Amino acid sequence: MRVLLNGSRGKVGSVLGPALEAAGHSLVDGLGDADAMVDFTQPDAVVANLDAAIAAGVPSVVGTSGADLAGVGERARAAGLVVFFAPNFALGAALMLVWINLAVGIIGSEDNPLNWSYIGVLAVLVIGALIARFQPNGMANALFATALAQAIVTVIALFAEKFADALQLVLLNGFFVVLWVASAYLFRRANAALDRQPEQQRITPSA
Numbered sequence: 001m002r003v004l005l006n007g008s009r010g011k012v013g014s015v016l017g018p019a020l021e022a023a024g025h026s027l028v029d030g031l032g033d034a035d036a037m038v039d040f041t042q043p044d045a046v047v048a049n050l051d052a053a054i055a056a057g058v059p060s061v062v063g064t065s066g067a068d069l070a071g072v073g074e075r076a077r078a079a080g081l082v083v084f085f086a087p088n089f090a091l092g093a094a095l096m097l098v099w100i101n102l103a104v105g106i107i108g109s110e111d112n113p114l115n116w117s118y119i120g121v122l123a124v125l126v127i128g129a130l131i132a133r134f135q136p137n138g139m140a141n142a143l144f145a146t147a148l149a150q151a152i153v154t155v156i157a158l159f160a161e162k163f164a165d166a167l168q169l170v171l172l173n174g175f176f177v178v179l180w181v182a183s184a185y186l187f188r189r190a191n192a193a194l195d196r197q198p199e200q201q202r203i204t205p206s207a
Contacts, residue, residue, distance in 0.1 A: 001130050002028045004058070006049055007040035016040075016126055018119070025127065031056040036130050043067035054079050059133060061126075084134035094122055097176060106172060114160060117153045124149040125180075136191035143184035147177045 003020055005027055007013040016038065017027055028034050037053045037060040039046050046064040050072045053060045059082040062069065069085060076083040097106075097118055106115060125146040132138020154173040158166060 001025045002033055002035045003130065004028050004031055004034035004037040004053075005040075006037065006045075007064070010040050013038075013040045016122065020123065020126065022123070025130070031058050034058050036060065036133075038126070039064050047072060050083060051075065054081055054083075057081065059083065061129060061134065082134045084129065084139070094125060097122065106169070114157050117156065118150075121146060121149045121153060136187045140184040140187035140191065143180050143187065147180035147184070150177050150180060 003025055005013055005017050005020070008017045008027065021027060031037065031053055034053075034056075035058070037049070037058050039049050039060060040063040041049060043064060044067070046062060046067045047069065050060055050062065050069070054072075054076050057079070060076075061084045062072075073083055073085070106118065125142060128142025128145055129139060132142055150173055154170060157169060
């Protein structure tokens with residue numbers, strides 16, 4: 001998939017960009033070449049970026065917070081496009097994962113190379129969301145896969161190194177697994193609610 005990643009030099013974008021490319025996706029420079037847009041920019045830029053994506057017919061993931069996005073979802077629905085507003089439960093977990101890793105590290109110190117394994121966890125989430133085109137049922141599956149990836153990283157870390165407090169490592173990673181699973185459950189509920197709508201009343205949801 002061809003992805004326009006706005007904010008690719010920021011803290012989150014600099015992690016997601018290489019992970020997307022490593023997974024076989026390509027980063028493009030403009031909406032004309034993009035299958036999807038991911039935005040991690042600034043509040044004063046995100047609305048214009050989203051309106052441009054809507055005009056170009058490109059679905060989007062929004063990771064930028066602090067902007068008034070109330071009208072964007074309506075404009076996207078009117079155009080028949082999906083805009084997934086990610087500053088929610090799932091993104092909160094993703095950003096927390098990044099910040100803890102940058103600050104002190106989850107596996108040992110922040111200098112432990114095993115902490116780079118968590119890039120793979122975030123890549124599972126982003127790539128899964130793109131494959132699902134941000135639809136609720138697909139997002140639920142992506143988040144369940146993310147929870148599994150987090151658990152696998154934990155097991156690898158426990159076998160790869162000896163820790164003075166392995167219980168702390170398990171509890172911290174378990175906390176993130178719970179967040180991913182809870183997010184998946186919320187998307188499953190949203191999908192069930194969508195399925196109950198009469199066909200003529202259905203619109204493309206923006207989470």
